[in-house]
Amino acid sequence: MSAAKKSELGVTPLSEDVSAWYNELVFKAELADRGPAKGTMVIRPYGYRIWELLQEQLDQRFKDTGHVNAYFPLFIPQSYLQREAEHVEGFAPELAVVTHGGGKELEEPLVVRPTSETVIGEMYSRWITSYRDLPVLINAWNNVVRWELRPRIFLRTTEFLWQEGHTAHADQAEAMEETLRMFDVYAEFALNVAAIPMVKGEKTPTERFAGAVRTFTIEGMMRDGKALQSGTSHYLGTNFARAFDITYQDADNELQHVHTTSWGMSTRMIGAVILAHGDDQGLVLPPRLAPIQVVIVPIGRGEQGDAPRAKAHELAAELAAAGVRVHVDDRDASPGFKFNDWELKGVPLRVELGPRDLDAGQVLVAQRVGPIDDRGRPVKDTLSFERFVAGVPQRLDDYHDRLVVRAQAYLDEHRGRADDWDTFERLVRTGFADALHCGEEACEDDIKTATTASPRCIPTDGEPEEGACIRCGAPSAYGTRIVFARAY
């Protein structure tokens, strides 16, 4: 990263090198820092607040759909993982294993949970005996550890925070309904809270969760055209019920296995927000996840600044009372510095209040994403003191909608149908390609080798279509086009 190529902010422009931009921005915006151990991250207050806001709003949706929260242990006896064949196979390479405790070697090693299907399966087998116990609708907020070979902050860290929902049902139909319900919750949340339109679909067998019968995913498009799996919902069938002997007696006195589901969204979602909305100026935060939705910058030094500063605090108090997350930037720094600083941090609305505005009884409002003048600076509009408190929430909602429209436009521009290999290769370099595929793993591998792109999902809203595989020409599988992209 040559210093000369960096913008004034000291961040490599997004347009030049997305990877460098992302890394530098995460640190500069004080979202997170690297931990001392490889692959670990420290989530700093500004980044953690985003997580808290995400948690609050996602958790509310879980409650609204009938779920309750619980906590399950971090340590899992190694033998538990081994009970479900595909599950072990899938997770074995990325397990952290504790072999010693209290200064002695353990009789049985403990794995640090990479996910909790197994412990929860064990507990559910104890808790569930009758159809009257069903359904069990539990969610857990916790941390998990997966020994990643190539960590990237928020996107792939050895330890990450997430929620994992685990439900048990009497039959397949009800479990599938639950799986799809939570799948919809994720997509709705991504759109209405994170302002990211997602491509919804089902994972192909090769991309499926280890131990799942069906896996549904929301895939977001990042600013480099890569896909980011941002939330998954799994129908686990009776795989875990059989492995952990989770049975119930039905109304006819017959012993039945339960059907389980699991679903998760993680701190990776913060990475999605950064990569879906950010620009050369830095972060762009959707208002519903922004720790600070409105920053007020009083203008004027010393005595000249006293009145604007006082008014700024007065307006901030009123705005806070109206439920807006507002901050007055009182720092001893120049206005220009503050403007750039808050732009870097992605604050949606900036309010300027100087002596001139005070006289006019108004403030200037600049939007982080919005119309710009011929110097590339935001066009600032005015808002009178009287209309201020009422006007801001509306602007935040409009701003959210604008981010959605922008992200949707970006997705549409970078997604296309591929009917021949050249088109496929071209599309996949800059975005998503919808193409027919034979469904063979060897062919997927071949595509991956040739383009680094992989099947992201079978879109839920895909039109029925059959034909020849984009790569090998064999008859297509899945009954519709599937989405290929390079992925994080």
Added chain:
RNA sequence: CGGGAUGUAGCGCAGCUUGGUUAGCGCGCCUCGUUCGGGACGAGGAGGUCGCCGGUUCGAAUCCGGCCAUCCCGACCA
């Protein structure tokens, strides 16, 4: 684990080729003063086991050997 690169102040870097005053620059930080409508300025100041271990030498940030760590590109993945 393969390929590539880098370790010098909180951050970004120069110095190393050709060993030799007290290891330097920018940003940031601290103090004082002046400043404040798009990254202000002046003066003063704090901050370093030059990644670690060993070797060569009168003398090593610099040369040699080994080790460690980190980052980037691939294989695993929310």
